[in-house]
Amino acid sequence: MSDGTKAATFEVKRWQTYVPCKTEYLRGESRSKPFVVDVVEGDRVKVWDPTGGQRMGGHRWIALRNLHETGTTKTGKERRTGFRLHCQPPxxxxxxxxxxxxxxxxxxxxxxxxxxxxxxxxxxxxxxxxxxxx
Ligand SMILES: [Zn+2]
Incomplete structure (x- = not known):
């Protein structure tokens, strides 16, 4: 058994920031912008994008499963969709x-x-x- 170094559980938290996993892949798609987590509610997350919507930014809901700890999968492949954790809350x-x-x-x-x-x-x-x- 070599599972003695269990990774800390990845948790989506308020005020974390996320960036698109693959910017180029999603280029031109308006939803592929960085955002700040505002509210985590069940399997969905309300996020805030300061550059979207009106002057003060826009909110939108996205599925929790689209948020990832890293830009690579467990098998080491580069993620093509979703968002990866960029910065922890202050x-x-x-x-x-x-x-x-x-x-x-x-x-x-x-x-x-x-x-x-x-x-x-x-x-x-x-x-x-x-x-x-x-
Ligand atoms: Zn800066």
Whole structure:
């Protein structure tokens, strides 16, 4: 028996962020954008996309089974559908803000632009990218 190192159970939690498993595969499909978990209810998840819908982003429901811990399957194959975990919830929601560019929770002193509300802030590394590319 070699199952002594049981992996921690994967759990979908509020404020985790997810990104599409295979961006290229789903390119052009409006649903394949990163999102933040808002509510987990049974086998479905209400997610929030700061870039979707109206100015303050859009909510939508997706099936829980579409959310995966990693971008690869148990057999090591690359997932083509669904979403993979990108960032765990903030340790300290008061001191951390979600960067809307890389979907990572960053400490406030790591933000180039700090805005109220998820996903409207920009972290320093992303800001540097924006400046280089503009
Ligand atoms: Zn960022």
């Amino acid at each position: 340790v300290d929601p008061v001191r951390q803000e979600l960067c809307g560019s890389c979907f990572t929770w960053a400490a406030r002193d790591q933000l180039a632009i700090s805005a109220r509300g998820f996903g409207h802030s920009t972290c320093i590394p992303c800001m540097a990218d924006i400046e280089i590319n503009s």
